[in-house]
Amino acid sequence: MTLVNMQPDAIAAAWRGGDIDAAFVWEPTLSELVKNGHVVTTAAETAKAGKPTYLDAAAQAGPAYLGEQLGADLKASAEFLLSQGEIQGLAAPEAYAGAVYAAAATKVSAK
Known part of the structure; x- marks a missing residue:
């Protein structure tokens, strides 16, 4: 396939x-x-x-996604795009892991 x-x-x-x-x-x-x-x-x-x-807006804005899953999803998307020749390379793993905003999501969801 x-x-x-x-x-x-x-x-x-x-x-x-x-x-x-x-x-x-x-x-x-x-x-x-x-x-x-x-x-x-x-x-x-x-x-x-x-x-x-x-993901609906509430799930996307929650700490579970912004604090954990977002980085993994960004990395997986980049790997797929690389395999398709859509991008030239991958960023360092820290770039994807650094795209998490758990503290901000927790603060916003507490309001």
Whole structure:
């Protein structure tokens, strides 16, 4: 399997052309793809498995995300973009870990 980072309009074109076999995409592109395919998994299902694709504003602003998960998510995103040739290299691990704001999130959520 090869993962490719594409914009929704490019996904639709690649699907129509038979260039891709699967996609993880949202509406309105999703509706176009299921005309000639089927849903294998959803964002809700991946979230239940511990890999959320979307966090609501409260979760994003909370200390659990800003104080712990944000750095790991940024690093994982950078690694994927590097594998796709979208970026030239990775920052030092401290750059990702330094993107956490637990103290600020705790202070804001206490108000």
